[in-house]
Amino acid sequence: MDIDTARHRVNIRDEAQVTALWDWVEAERGLPDFLVNIVFQHTGPYPNELHAAAARAAVVNMTRTLAAEWGEKGILVNAVGPGFIETDAIKGYGEGRGVENPMIQHLPVRRVGQPREIGEAVAYLFSPVADYVTGQVLVVDGGAALLDSWSTI
Numbered sequence: 001m002d003i004d005t006a007r008h009r010v011n012i013r014d015e016a017q018v019t020a021l022w023d024w025v026e027a028e029r030g031l032p033d034f035l036v037n038i039v040f041q042h043t044g045p046y047p048n049e050l051h052a053a054a055a056r057a058a059v060v061n062m063t064r065t066l067a068a069e070w071g072e073k074g075i076l077v078n079a080v081g082p083g084f085i086e087t088d089a090i091k092g093y094g095e096g097r098g099v100e101n102p103m104i105q106h107l108p109v110r111r112v113g114q115p116r117e118i119g120e121a122v123a124y125l126f127s128p129v130a131d132y133v134t135g136q137v138l139v140v141d142g143g144a145a146l147l148d149s150w151s152t153i
Contacts, residue, residue, distance in 0.1 A: 035070075036125050037063050037079040038118075039137065041144070060137055067135030076134040080121045083141025085113045108143030 039059040046053040060079065067077040084090055084104060090112070104112055121140045124130055139145050 033075060034126050035066065035075065035077045036122050037077075039063075039079050039081050041081070041083065041141070063137065064135045071134055076125070076130070078125045078130075078133060078135065079137045080118060080125070081137045081139040081141065081145075082118045082121075083107070083113055083139075083144045085115055085118060087115065104142070106147060107141075108146060111142065113140065113142055 037059050039056050041056070063077055063079040066075075070077055084107075104110060117140055121138050125133065125138065
């Protein structure tokens with residue numbers, strides 16, 4: 001098995017394990033009210049990253065399918081689609097943290113997002129103001145999804 005196939009299997013399997021865990025929680029402890037998936041840069045395409053594109057599409061469609069299946073039980077299922085967030089995982093991309101960073105120079109907001117901003121998006125989906133939101137991906141990416149292609153970033 002090549003590395004791309006292995007990565008795809010792990011990504012899809014991780015989400016399947018979340019679903020299995022959810023079923024166990026439901027059986028053992030009663031129904032939770034919310035499930036929020038995190039799916040990074042899900043709008044592709046991703047040349048030379050087929051495994052990542054397929055896994056992200058799977059998470060988005062799993063989110064929508066579970067929202068349709070579990071909605072009648074009162075469970076809201078959504079996802080947050082973060083863009084480039086200032087974490088250890090992106091330190092190897094480009095240099096610098098300002099507009100000079102090639103990773104963010106094309107973003108409309110001209111900066112890397114902060115982990116707090118993703119946490120606030122998740123908090124919104126858990127809040128009463130989102131009681132009618134399900135099956136959606138809340139994109140928090142500094143406008144990156146507005147661009148024609150991620151290949152420019």
